[in-house]
Amino acid sequence: MPPLGIVGWVIIGGLAGWIGSKIMGTDAQMGIVANIVVGIIGGLIGGFLLGFVFDVGSGGKIFSFLTCLLGACIFLAIAKAFMGRSRQ
Template identity: 75%
Template sequence: MLALGFFGWLIIGGLAGWIGSKIMGTDAQQGIVLNIVVGIIGGLLGGFLLKLFGVDVHGGGLIFSFLTCLLGAVILLFIVGKVTGRR
């Protein structure tokens, strides 16, 4: 199993949050800190949702972790957009 550590999660979270904001068209409104926060919260959300569908999220590796964070970030940005009324 891959142990990334604190800085590894910051990097993966930042990348996932940034790409997620590009996908959802919110990149101009976010800075690097918000991208990292969105990516990390997205990772928690994505991991939770994948576990609900029976996907083993432990030991998935670096690419699986990144894709989980990205999925969660996109879902999080979609929900925030709906709640705040933004496109």
């Protein structure tokens, strides 16, 4: 299976960021660019965390998507916690 290119990571990151924002309830506040950024940052976070447990590089596209989705949810939860504190 060929590795994902930049376009593949943007597509997977965008989808993961969008679904992650739906799960975390932040979709109304985000646009497509923010979803892509959250998904890509989520991929980095998820890849770092799951890299300790699994061989993330050999999981394929579905495992890459799930890794991005998990990382996006973690990133959004952290962001919501910090945004909630700054409003008080």
